[in-house]
Amino acid sequence: MIDSVCSLCVSSLVISVEGLPRPTIIIPEQHILIEGDDEDNPYVAKVIRLFGDGEFGEQMKAVVQWFVRVSEVPLSKLKLLGREPHPQEIFHYQGRICDDEVNVESILRPVQVTVACVHPKVLGHKMCTNITTDVKSIKFKNIDSWMSGHHLLTMLLLFQQIMPGTPRTPHQATPSIPCRSLPTRQPANILEEARARLHVSSVPESLPCREQEFQDIYSFVESKIIDGTGGCMYISGVPGTGKTATVHEVMRCLQHAADVDEIPTFHFIEINGMKMTDPHQAYVQILQNLTGQKATPDHAAALLDKRFNNPAPRKQTTVLLVDELDLLWTRKQNVMYNLFDWPTQRHARLVVLTIANTMDLPERIMINRVASRLGLTRMSFQPYSFKQLQQIIMSRLNKVKAFEEDALQLVSRKVAALSGDARRCLDICRRATEICEHSTTNPSATGLVGMSHVMEALNEMFSSAYITAIKCASMQEQLFLRAVIAEFRRLGLEEATFQQVFVQHQALCRLEGLQPISVSEGLAVCQRLGACRLLLLEPSRLGVLQRVRLNVSQDDVLYALKAD
Amino acid sequence: MSKRKVKDVHRPIGECITQVQQILRERFCHQQLPDRPEGLEAQYKHLLELLRRSAIQGESNSVLIVGPRGAGKTMLLQCVLRDLLQEKEAQKNLLQVHLNGLLQTDDRIALKEITRQLNLENVVGDKVFGSFAENLAFLLEALKKGDRSSSRPVLFVLDEFDLFAHHKNQTLLYNLFDVSQSAQTPVAVVGVTCRLDVLELLEKRVKSRFSHRQIHLLSSFGFSEYLQTVRTQLSLPDDFTDRGFAQDWNSSIQTLCEDKSVEEALQRHFNSSKDFRSLHMLLMLCLSRVSVSKPSIKPADLLDASRLCLCDAKANMLHGLSILELCLIIAMKHLNDVYEGEPFNLQMVHNEFKKFLQRKSNSMYNFEQPVVMKAFEHLQQLELIRPVDGSSAKTQREFQLMRLMLDHSQIMEALQKYPQCPTDVKQWAMSAFG
Numbered sequence: 001m002i003d004s005v006c007s008l009c010v011s012s013l014v015i016s017v018e019g020l021p022r023p024t025i026i027i028p029e030q031h032i033l034i035e036g037d038d039e040d041n042p043y044v045a046k047v048i049r050l051f052g053d054g055e056f057g058e059q060m061k062a063v064v065q066w067f068v069r070v071s072e073v074p075l076s077k078l079k080l081l082g083r084e085p086h087p088q089e090i091f092h093y094q095g096r097i098c099d100d101e102v103n104v105e106s107i108l109r110p111v112q113v114t115v116a117c118v119h120p121k122v123l124g125h126k127m128c129t130n131i132t133t134d135v136k137s138i139k140f141k142n143i144d145s146w147m148s149g150h151h152l153l154t155m156l157l158l159f160q161q162i163m164p165g166t167p168r169t170p171h172q173a174t175p176s177i178p179c180r181s182l183p184t185r186q187p188a189n190i191l192e193e194a195r196a197r198l199h200v201s202s203v204p205e206s207l208p209c210r211e212q213e214f215q216d217i218y219s220f221v222e223s224k225i226i227d228g229t230g231g232c233m234y235i236s237g238v239p240g241t242g243k244t245a246t247v248h249e250v251m252r253c254l255q256h257a258a259d260v261d262e263i264p265t266f267h268f269i270e271i272n273g274m275k276m277t278d279p280h281q282a283y284v285q286i287l288q289n290l291t292g293q294k295a296t297p298d299h300a301a302a303l304l305d306k307r308f309n310n311p312a313p314r315k316q317t318t319v320l321l322v323d324e325l326d327l328l329w330t331r332k333q334n335v336m337y338n339l340f341d342w343p344t345q346r347h348a349r350l351v352v353l354t355i356a357n358t359m360d361l362p363e364r365i366m367i368n369r370v371a372s373r374l375g376l377t378r379m380s381f382q383p384y385s386f387k388q389l390q391q392i393i394m395s396r397l398n399k400v401k402a403f404e405e406d407a408l409q410l411v412s413r414k415v416a417a418l419s420g421d422a423r424r425c426l427d428i429c430r431r432a433t434e435i436c437e438h439s440t441t442n443p444s445a446t447g448l449v450g451m452s453h454v455m456e457a458l459n460e461m462f463s464s465a466y467i468t469a470i471k472c473a474s475m476q477e478q479l480f481l482r483a484v485i486a487e488f489r490r491l492g493l494e495e496a497t498f499q500q501v502f503v504q505h506q507a508l509c510r511l512e513g514l515q516p517i518s519v520s521e522g523l524a525v526c527q528r529l530g531a532c533r534l535l536l537l538e539p540s541r542l543g544v545l546q547r548v549r550l551n552v553s554q555d556d557v558l559y560a561l562k563a564d
Numbered sequence: 565m566s567k568r569k570v571k572d573v574h575r576p577i578g579e580c581i582t583q584v585q586q587i588l589r590e591r592f593c594h595q596q597l598p599d600r601p602e603g604l605e606a607q608y609k610h611l612l613e614l615l616r617r618s619a620i621q622g623e624s625n626s627v628l629i630v631g632p633r634g635a636g637k638t639m640l641l642q643c644v645l646r647d648l649l650q651e652k653e654a655q656k657n658l659l660q661v662h663l664n665g666l667l668q669t670d671d672r673i674a675l676k677e678i679t680r681q682l683n684l685e686n687v688v689g690d691k692v693f694g695s696f697a698e699n700l701a702f703l704l705e706a707l708k709k710g711d712r713s714s715s716r717p718v719l720f721v722l723d724e725f726d727l728f729a730h731h732k733n734q735t736l737l738y739n740l741f742d743v744s745q746s747a748q749t750p751v752a753v754v755g756v757t758c759r760l761d762v763l764e765l766l767e768k769r770v771k772s773r774f775s776h777r778q779i780h781l782l783s784s785f786g787f788s789e790y791l792q793t794v795r796t797q798l799s800l801p802d803d804f805t806d807r808g809f810a811q812d813w814n815s816s817i818q819t820l821c822e823d824k825s826v827e828e829a830l831q832r833h834f835n836s837s838k839d840f841r842s843l844h845m846l847l848m849l850c851l852s853r854v855s856v857s858k859p860s861i862k863p864a865d866l867l868d869a870s871r872l873c874l875c876d877a878k879a880n881m882l883h884g885l886s887i888l889e890l891c892l893i894i895a896m897k898h899l900n901d902v903y904e905g906e907p908f909n910l911q912m913v914h915n916e917f918k919k920f921l922q923r924k925s926n927s928m929y930n931f932e933q934p935v936v937m938k939a940f941e942h943l944q945q946l947e948l949i950r951p952v953d954g955s956s957a958k959t960q961r962e963f964q965l966m967r968l969m970l971d972h973s974q975i976m977e978a979l980q981k982y983p984q985c986p987t988d989v990k991q992w993a994m995s996a997f998g
Contacts, residue, residue: 173685173693175706177715177749180657184622184713192621200745201624201712239772274738274769275704277671277697284697324769327733357768423745427775438613461776465630465760472782475835499971506973514835518876519971521836528837532632533761543969545950551761 383420665727
């Protein structure tokens with residue numbers, strides 16, 4: 001608080017500050033603290049000039065350059081810094097919401113602001129600041145960090161939103177997830193290393209067992225790029241057979257070849273039917289990837305049409321990968337029609353690679369003209385055989401000895417017999433390493449993942465829990481299931497009403513020597529079984545009249561209920 | 565504070581009772597988390613290790629927690645999260661997103677909720693800007709830019725997971741599982757559901773991307789463990805302010821659990837359902853009878869509570885009906901017996917009722933047609949009878965076909981306890997044919 005204002009000199013101001021014996025002088029270019037809402041965190045500012053306002057110049061005012069503290073900057077903008085801010089750091093404020101003029105009565109005291117040294121060449125994460133501190137003289141240590149030009153620009157953007165007022169639409173929003181405080185640790189032992197390699201996301205540079213398919217797709221796309229023509233290819237296969245991964249590998253190799261000037265340059269775009277909310281969004285995404293423009297679906301379709309249909313001195317071939325093609329189906333099929341029609345134009349230079357799951361998708365869901373434009377260049381990825389799965393795991397592990405031989409064989413055979421899905425295989429192996437690492441009852445003799453661990457993982461991930469659920473159900477629930485089977489046998493049908501089953505249930509209760517239950521309790525038991533989907537029920541508003549079906553086979557129920 | 569002082573603390577009885585009520589209600593009603601979930605050690609360990617690897621080492625994972633209603637799925641997850649967040653590294657880094665299939669009924673709403681909870685850049689205050697397509701593209705872009713070693717891992721908890729599988733194209737699930745299997749921001753997707761056949765709901769592409777890890781909460785504990793659970797749930801903790809009172813209370817609970825009739829009642833409950841939720845409801849009813857004048861739980865309390873829980877709901881409603889309505893119900897029962905459950909209408913019921921009246925010479929129950937119609941409508945409002953689907957608008961009300969929603973045993977039970985039921989009505993009910 002200022003006790004008294006002593007003079008009206010424009011070049012300097014003398015104030016008395018509480019707690020200091022002598023009056024203090026405030027001059028331009030000095031940093032000061034200004035009274036704010038928070039007593040502990042007053043505003044920081046730099047005096048630009050002092051002047052007298054009002055009729056006779058009696059009201060002293062100061063024009064200031066505001067600074068903002070770290071706490072006042074919104075979190076999302078702080079991330080733009082690219083580094084952790086110092087808690088006492090302040091930034092220039094260049095927005096226009098705040099008034100630059102303040103009454104001198106609100107000045108608290110002067111404050112020291114020191115500049116941090118910044119390595120001139122280094123930016124971003126590696127920026128380091130030397131902080132000078134002076135503990136004794138003042139309570140606050142303020143460091144004004146001067147950014148390089150790049151960051152200063154972002155600072156300008158920051159301050160538009162600081163002062164309270166109506167929130168503005170974030171039209172400069174950048175998508176990002178916040179960063180960790182420390183980077184993750186490296187794997188500590190062999191099993192952790194194996195787990196990291198067996199994760200589905202660590203796709204290797206070159207996929208084993210897909211050499212032939214790689215070669216076919218590579219030669220197809222390469223020839224189109226070199227000739228400067230367009231074309232379509234349809235790739236099919238059940239999930240988990242490496243279709244998308246192979247195409248990515250092809251494009252990586254082609255990109256490398258283009259970088260060393262072996263083939264002309266090209267532009268690679270990728271869209272995915274499942275990652276779109278509507279088939280027409282495909283146009284929006286393609287346009288955005290091609291030219292960076294944002295447009296509505298109809299406008300985007302028109303622009304792309306113009307681009308691909310008109311001859312223009314186009315230099316680059318565009319390679320478009322369409323994943324999950326069946327989701328781009330519309331009733332008139334115009335999205336698919338356009339995607340396959342554009343490559344047929346002479347000057348379009350568009351190569352379209354489409355991926356889906358069923359081999360006969362063109363014949364089943366496409367109308368004739370769309371299917372014919374798709375053409376006959378088709379490739380089918382077969383599910384992996386057990387040898388191939390084994391080879392995939394071995395190549396992933398790549399000399400990390402974590403599995404016993406026969407354990408690997410067991411996993412490969414089991415998965416190959418069921419689906420031939422590589423993801424399934426890798427997940428089971430990963431689970432097996434976890435079981436091996438944390439098992440206290442069955443520790444591995446050799447430190448490797450053995451048959452027992454793999455069998456446990458297989459049981460966990462392949463079994464259906466119906467039998468266990470029936471075994472763990474309460475007595476009345478088990479009786480009810482038996483009553484259901486008894487009623488089905490009596491009627492000779494596969495469905496009955498609750499009322500009929502209840503009669504049987506009461507009879508069974510009497511047989512077992514239990515007290516008969518009320519209808520409400522019976523309904524509750526029935527509802528619980530229906531919630532787990534051991535039984536299939538009609539809506540419960542039908543009360544005692546609802547019909548009941550079994551979701552498990554009768555043999556399974558009887559096996560589970562057999563007295564043990 | 566010296567040891568002697570602590571021992572001699574005696575609070576007035578009212579204060580003790582209030583405190584007991586507060587502690588026990590926290591346990592039964594407010595789902596206070598126990599220190600360690602009982603009987604679920606293996607599942608607890610599995611889930612904790614999984615989430616720890618995700619939070620600390622940035623490994624992406626997906627898992628489903630499956631178990632019947634009231635088995636403790638959410639409790640297990642909350643316990644694991646609470647223990648995980650005690651580690652500083654996990655607490656500083658892990659971002660959490662909680663979704664519920666009943667609240668986010670659509671992918672559009674779910675996306676807005678995810679964006680809001682992650683506080684991405686297109687959020688200002690509570691409002692999320694952008695259309696559905698823009699939100700999806702923004703979120704996917706944000707997740708794609710991250711990587712395993714430097715981005716904060718995100719934990720997605722999806723309650724009522726099976727409802728998410730009913731959204732159009734299962735877009736959200738596909739994208740979440742796809743991120744968990746790509747080299748992007750590490751995510752851990754935890755789904756909680758009670759359906760055992762949840763995997764059959766997933767489309768083949770989504771199913772392939774899911775890691776097929778399931779944690780089943782199927783407890784095979786027996787009646788002795790159940791009794792033990794009752795005892796621990798009702799006991800007071802050691803740090804209760806009045807030690808003497810706590811000891812008295814705990815010993816009274818011990819004697820309560822050893823009482824034969826109490827054991828029988830608990831056996832009946834255990835036979836009906838093993839889950840925690842119904843147990844808590846029963847114990848809550850017992851607790852509500854504890855007061856200053858009666859500062860302990862007696863066996864009679866538990867037997868009363870048990871009777872309340874297990875009584876039939878509809879039979880109670882029948883006690884509130886008028887004699888005319890009761891007679892109509894009995895007439896419907898006779899019709900059901902004769903015609904083996906075929907639907908009936910008001911005219912048929914009225915005729916049956918008139919047959920009873922003709923045999924008895926008193927005309928006390930001889931009501932006019934509109935009065936009988938009113939009684940019939942009242943029964944329909946109480947949902948004791950229900951129209952057969954389809955014919956509601958076209959036919960006249962007296963001729964609309966209905967079905968009785970009560971069971972034979974419910975009517976008989978209600979009749980036994982009906983206050984001041986006329987004997988001839990009772991006899992009519994007992995006889996085979998009207």
